[in-house]
Amino acid sequence: MMVVVQRIGELAQRVGRDVNLMEVCGTHTMAAFRSGLRQLLPSTVHLISGPGCPVCVTDTNYIDAAIALCRRADVIVATFGDLMRVPGSESSLENERAAGAEVRVVYSPTDAVTLAQENSAKKIVFLGVGFETTAPTVAASIVSASKAGLQNFFVLAAHKTMPHAMEALLDDQQVKIDGFICPGHVTVITGAAMYRFICEKYRIPCVVGGFEPFDMLKATEMLLAQIADGRADVEVEYSRSVNDRGNVAAQKLMAEVFEECDAGWRGIGNIPRSGLTIRMKYAAFDAVPALGVRFEPARPHPGCRCGDVLRGVITPLECKLFGKACTPTDPFGPCMVSSEGTCAAYFKYGKRQAAA
Amino acid sequence: MCLAVPAKIVELQGTAATISVEGALREVDVSLIEEPRLGDFVLVHAGFAIHKWDQSEVDEWETIRRGLEVAAGGGGG
Amino acid sequence: MRGVLQVREEAGRGMKHDRILLAHGGGGSLTHELIERVFAPAFGMETLEDSAVREFGGQKLAFTTDSYVVKPYFFPGGDIGKLSVCGTVNDLAVQGAQPLWLSLGMILEEGLPLADLEKIVASIKTTAAEVGVTVVTGDTKVVERGKCEGIYINTAGIGRVVTEVGCARIKPGDVVIVSGNLGEHGVAVMSQRAGISFQTSVVSDCAPLWGLVKTVLDTGAEIHAMRDPTRGGLAITVCDFASGARVGMRLEETALPVSREVRGACDLLGLDPLSIANEGKVVVVCPSADAGRVVSAMQVHPLGRNARVIGEVIEQPKGMALLRTTIGGERIIDMPTGEDLPRIC
Numbered sequence: 001m002m003v004v005v006q007r008i009g010e011l012a013q014r015v016g017r018d019v020n021l022m023e024v025c026g027t028h029t030m031a032a033f034r035s036g037l038r039q040l041l042p043s044t045v046h047l048i049s050g051p052g053c054p055v056c057v058t059d060t061n062y063i064d065a066a067i068a069l070c071r072r073a074d075v076i077v078a079t080f081g082d083l084m085r086v087p088g089s090e091s092s093l094e095n096e097r098a099a100g101a102e103v104r105v106v107y108s109p110t111d112a113v114t115l116a117q118e119n120s121a122k123k124i125v126f127l128g129v130g131f132e133t134t135a136p137t138v139a140a141s142i143v144s145a146s147k148a149g150l151q152n153f154f155v156l157a158a159h160k161t162m163p164h165a166m167e168a169l170l171d172d173q174q175v176k177i178d179g180f181i182c183p184g185h186v187t188v189i190t191g192a193a194m195y196r197f198i199c200e201k202y203r204i205p206c207v208v209g210g211f212e213p214f215d216m217l218k219a220t221e222m223l224l225a226q227i228a229d230g231r232a233d234v235e236v237e238y239s240r241s242v243n244d245r246g247n248v249a250a251q252k253l254m255a256e257v258f259e260e261c262d263a264g265w266r267g268i269g270n271i272p273r274s275g276l277t278i279r280m281k282y283a284a285f286d287a288v289p290a291l292g293v294r295f296e297p298a299r300p301h302p303g304c305r306c307g308d309v310l311r312g313v314i315t316p317l318e319c320k321l322f323g324k325a326c327t328p329t330d331p332f333g334p335c336m337v338s339s340e341g342t343c344a345a346y347f348k349y350g351k352r353q354a355a356a
Numbered sequence: 357m358c359l360a361v362p363a364k365i366v367e368l369q370g371t372a373a374t375i376s377v378e379g380a381l382r383e384v385d386v387s388l389i390e391e392p393r394l395g396d397f398v399l400v401h402a403g404f405a406i407h408k409w410d411q412s413e414v415d416e417w418e419t420i421r422r423g424l425e426v427a428a429g430g431g432g433g
Numbered sequence: 434m435r436g437v438l439q440v441r442e443e444a445g446r447g448m449k450h451d452r453i454l455l456a457h458g459g460g461g462s463l464t465h466e467l468i469e470r471v472f473a474p475a476f477g478m479e480t481l482e483d484s485a486v487r488e489f490g491g492q493k494l495a496f497t498t499d500s501y502v503v504k505p506y507f508f509p510g511g512d513i514g515k516l517s518v519c520g521t522v523n524d525l526a527v528q529g530a531q532p533l534w535l536s537l538g539m540i541l542e543e544g545l546p547l548a549d550l551e552k553i554v555a556s557i558k559t560t561a562a563e564v565g566v567t568v569v570t571g572d573t574k575v576v577e578r579g580k581c582e583g584i585y586i587n588t589a590g591i592g593r594v595v596t597e598v599g600c601a602r603i604k605p606g607d608v609v610i611v612s613g614n615l616g617e618h619g620v621a622v623m624s625q626r627a628g629i630s631f632q633t634s635v636v637s638d639c640a641p642l643w644g645l646v647k648t649v650l651d652t653g654a655e656i657h658a659m660r661d662p663t664r665g666g667l668a669i670t671v672c673d674f675a676s677g678a679r680v681g682m683r684l685e686e687t688a689l690p691v692s693r694e695v696r697g698a699c700d701l702l703g704l705d706p707l708s709i710a711n712e713g714k715v716v717v718v719c720p721s722a723d724a725g726r727v728v729s730a731m732q733v734h735p736l737g738r739n740a741r742v743i744g745e746v747i748e749q750p751k752g753m754a755l756l757r758t759t760i761g762g763e764r765i766i767d768m769p770t771g772e773d774l775p776r777i778c
Contacts, residue, residue, distance in 0.1 A: 026778060027359055036762015054778055080402070081703075081774030098454045107702065107775050108403020110385060111630065130402075133358035134777065136388060137404040185358040188399065188407045213760045214420045240413035241399055247406060250388045329462050329770050330449045348767045358778055361700045378697025380620075381632040400701070402777045 004217045005040050011224035012042040020046045020176055021223055022312055024166065025183035026053030026341065027211060033345045035213035045220065048312040049342040051165060052183050054130045055082045056310060056334040056341045057265045061295045062129075062158045063088035069125050069156065069293065070101040076119060078112035079127040081105045086337045089296075109141035109155075116145065116153035125287050128157040133185045135159040135276055136250035139257035142278070142285045154287040159276040160263050162186050163194055168271045170202045174313045179223035181216065182208040184238040189254075191246030192236050199232040210238035257282055266334050267307030306333035309342050316343040323347060360401040362409065362417060368394050375400055454772075460664030461708075461769040483524040483660065486594055493594035495530035497521060500587040506553065509621045510636030511712075514553035517586040518560040519641045519712055520663065526646040527659035527715060530592030532564055537571040538587035543578040553584065564641040566590070596650050600677030602657040607746040608724045609674075609682065610717045612645060612731050613638070613739040615667055616695040616709035623773070624698070631701060635694045640713030645736045649715075652730045654723035660716045665769045668707040670716050671744075671754040672768045682754040684744035684766065703776035707756075708769035718746065 012019075023029055029049040032038060038047060051057050067088050070077040077093065084094045084105060097103040102122075106112050112126040128138040138155060145153040162183065169175050182195055187208045195206040205226035209219030219237040226233060236242050254276070263275025278286040287293050304326070305319040316322045316335065326332040328344050335343035363384075367374035371387040375398065386392040386405045397414045398405035409417070448470050449463075456463045472478070484497035499520045506513040522532045537557065541550065561568055617638040624633045642661060650656065658678075662670040667689075671682045691699075691706045699706050713736060719727055724742055731737030754766040 025358070034758070034764060035760050036758045036764045037760065039762045040760065080777045082776050082778045084774055085770075094454055094456070095450065095452070098450075098452050105774055107382075107630070107777070108384075110403050130778065131358065133360065133401050133406065136406070137385075137402045140385060140387065140404065183358070185360045185399070185401060185406070188360070212417075212420050213758075213762075240409055240416050241407050247388060249390070250406060253388070328767075329466070348765060359703045359776060363701075376697070377701045379634060379694035380624075380698035380701050382630070382701060 004214065004221055008045065008217065008221050008224060009042050011221060011228050012044050014228045015044070015224060018044045018046065019178040019224070019227060020048050020312070021179045021181060021220060022048050022050045022177045023181040023209075023216075024050040024052040024162070025181075025186070026056065027185070028181060028183070028209065028216060029053070029342055029345050031211050031213065032216060033348065037213055037216060040217070041220065045224070047220075048177075048315070049309075049345070050169065050312055051265060051268060051310040052131070052162075053335075053341050054134070054160065055086055055337055056306065057160060057268070058083075058086065058129050058158055058334065059264045059266050060089055061297065062156070063092070065293050065295055066093065066125075066127055066156060067091055067096055069287065069291065070096050070103050075123045075125055075291075076102040076104060076115065077125050077127065078104045078106045078115055080129070083127055083129065085331065086334060087331060109138045110144070113141050113145050113148075113150070113153055116150050117148070120152060123152050123154060123291065125154045125156055125291070128155040128159055130159060131183070131186050132161055132189045132254070135258060136189060136247075136254050139253045142257050142282055143253065145285060146282065151284075154285055154290055155278065156287040156293060157258070157276065157278050158263070159258065160265070161260075161274055161276060162190070163197070164274040165265065165268075165271055166198060168268065168274070169311060170198070170204065172311060175311050177204060177312065178227055179205045179207070181219050181223065182206050184208055184210050184215075184242060187238070187242045187246065189247045189250045191244050192234050192242055193244045195234045199234055203232045205232045206234045208234075208236045208238050208242050210241065265310070267310045301332045304333040306335045306343070309335050316346040319343070358401055360399040360406060362397055362414075363400045365392060365394055365396045365398060365405075368392060373405065375405070456770060456772045459769070459772045460669055463770065465768070482528060482599055484528040484530065484592070486528060486530075486597070493597070495525050495528045495592045495594050496589070497524040497528075498587065498589035499524060500585065502582065502585050503622060504582045505625050506549070506583050508625055508637055510617070511639035512553055512556050513584060513586055514556035515560045516639050516712060517588045518557055518564070518566070519639050521588040521590040522564050522566055523642045523661040523712075523715075525590050525592035526641075526643040527598075527661050528592070528594065529596035529598045529646075529650065529656070529659070530594045531647070532566040532590055532592045532643055534569045534591045535561065535566050536589045537568050539571070539573045540581055540585040541573065541575045542581045542583050543575055545583050550584065560641060564643050595647075596656060598656050598658050600658050600674060603674055603678035603680055603718050603746055604657065604720075605680055605746050605748045606721060607657055607718050608721045608742050609671070609684065609744040609746065610719065610724060610727055610731070610740060611667065611690065611743050612715045612717075612737040614690045614692045614695065615662075615711060615714065616691060616699065616706040618712040619666065619709035619773070620695050620698045622710075623702075631698065633694055633698050635692070635698065638711055638713035640736055642713065642715050642736065645731065645734045646715060648730050648734050648737075649717060649727055652726045654719055654727050656717060656719050656727075658718040662711050662714055662716055664710050666706070666708040666710055667716065668705070668754075668766050668769050671766055674718065675754045676752045678746075679751045681747040681750050681752075682744060683747050684754070684756050686756050686758050688741060688743045690739050690741060690743075703778075704773055707766060708773065721745070
């Protein structure tokens with residue numbers, strides 16, 4: 001372990017300037033904080049956290065729509081635990097459950113399908129959020145509900161995809177990124193070839209990293225080596241799980257059920273072709289037309305700088321609300337809500353560094 | 357953005373499998389991976405196996421994990 | 434009820450939520466908020482240890498109460514009856530008190546099978562006998578079907594203080610000892626909960642701790658503080674110690690006893706073993722000179738075989754608990770928010 005840290009130190013000296021490495025994925029953010037990894041890096045190597053937490057980038061109006069659904073007497077909302085505390089404009093699913101709404105935390109979209117089979121008198125709405133890793137699992141549950149002829153299973157889909165979001169970040173002049181630690185589990189599905197355009201068009205090195213602390217250190221070392229050599233290639237540190245072409249079956253399933261659409265990213269705004277919407281063929285399972293869901297225009301909290309945090313322009317410590325009005329038990333912005341959100345991670349594991 | 361954990365297939369019936377994460381068992385769907393077999397190590401996300409590791413990949417993971425313990429044990433004093 | 438009360442700068446500000454959430458009962462920061470903002474102003478409590486200690490007739494007595502709403506009421510490794518004795522007896526034990534008497538308040542749901550009730554009562558009887566505590570008074574209410582989950586139990590306990598302990602005695606240089614593996618009760622109960630559905634052979638560690646605590650006290654070691662890390666797990670216990678004693682705490686991740694299966698369940702669900710509930714473990718803070726005999730005494734007791742030193746008390750940062758990680762980094766152990774929600778992200 002110390003060997004890799006030593007090599008990182010040597011490479012940082014060779015590079016001879018400050019470098020910003022963005023870990024796109026929220027689970028990387030969390031792993032870095034949980035392992036205390038940042039403290040092992042030279043002071044010139046900055047890990048900045050990108051928009052890779054699905055909860056963080058889900059728009060307020062989506063939460064509002066989910067809340068409106070769970071208030072309906074004939075609806076049970078099923079969700080990953082991650083979304084429970086996310087604030088909408090006025091409430092959260094956790095609050096609504098306390099007020100009597102039926103909101104169930106599930107581990108898998110398949111659990112929501114089971115819930116639909118067991119509660120035929122109710123409409124089960126699964127909140128489909130997540131990136132390319134999660135979208136195939138939701139697609140699979142829609143296909144299985146379709147095969148089973150279920151008429152009371154619906155998905156409120158807000159899936160997002162990575163490449164165009166990374167491109168949008170690079171097109172923003174404020175964002176200064178010297179290298180990407182690319183999301184390991186997204187890439188299991190998509191394949192590493194997806195990032196090639198970043199190297200070719202923007203000359204930014206990309207390394208797909210795994211989630212053990214060693215994986216992240218190794219990925220950092222590989223990025224620094226590329227920067228020192230003046231290279232910009234796609235490399236895979238997480239080679240035990242990631243190859244060039246990805247999981248073809250999952251890609252096919254995703255394409256069967258979903259099609260590309262523009263998507264609103266909380267704090268970033270609209271990014272063309274960065275979302276997934278349910279195809280017409282499966283419209284019967286799409287909560288939006290089937291249950292008449294309407295999305296109100298999003299109203300962000302004033303003062304909340306999650307947008308700048310997500311783009312890596314500021315660290316959470318530079319936001320006036322951070323740690324004061326906005327805390328993990330009383331979060332304003334999405335980055336504080338998810339336990340892997342950049343702000344929550346800073347609050348939990350970074351307090352000490354901040355104090356020092 | 358996505359937790360996925362290494363797990364071993366301990367029961368298999370068509371596309372339904374029981375996986376074990378260090379003894380914690382859960383039913384998962386294995387339709388997204390090719391030729392799942394009993395004893396395979398897979399990555400599990402949200403109730404689905406999304407990737408299969410071969411033995412050398414399992415070994416690599418175990419080495420990384422073991423490496424951590426050894427390094428931390430050595431430097432913990 | 435537990436938690437160390439402090440006057441916070443924003444005291445007097447209202448609660449963050451206008452109704453009670455499940456997380457308010459989770460033992461985490463929302464439970465603390467409820468105590469600070471609602472209960473403490475009403476009853477003028479300064480600190481809340483696991484039990485209140487009062488002198489009466491020249492004898493120091495410890496008094497505590499707890500309610501049990503575990504779902505399901507039979508779970509791997511125990512049931513609500515055993516739990517209702519253990520929980521209250523353990524709150525007395527960690528206050529250095531020998532449990533003497535228990536009260537037993539039962540809230541039963543209309544339709545509860547009598548056989549289930551009999552099984553629960555039998556387990557109360559067995560567990561009480563094991564500790565040597567007597568159920569001396571009780572009450573029964575029945576509520577309409579759907580108003581509770583079969584059975585809820587409240588117990589209150591009185592004990593005789595043998596050795597006085599408390600957060601205030603904790604000093605830098607002390608060590609932190611835990612009596613065994615973490616997270617077993619929480620994982621065993623969670624595996625039975627609807628919607629999360631996973632199977633595990635982990636059984637609840639639910640056990641009365643007085644025997645183990647007495648063994649420790651009998652060594653003559655100087656014991657500064659004890660806690661049973663129930664809801665919110667070890668994380669809350671060390672956060673409470675740190676803020677209650679105005680000291681820092683540092684745990685070693687490599688020293689934490691967590692079984693392979695508990696770790697697996699936590700990995701699967703994205704949870705942290707540090708914040709998972711225990712019902713048969715004690716955390717002891719004592720001078721480092723006494724650590725050896727405390728650990729050895731625990732290890733010969735059936736409930737303490739895996740006892741070990743897991744950390745130390747430090748001067749700085751005051752009020753904060755830290756974890757030295759496996760790769761030699763350091764992170765803050767934060768107070769869990771409340772309810773454990775499985776995550777996929």
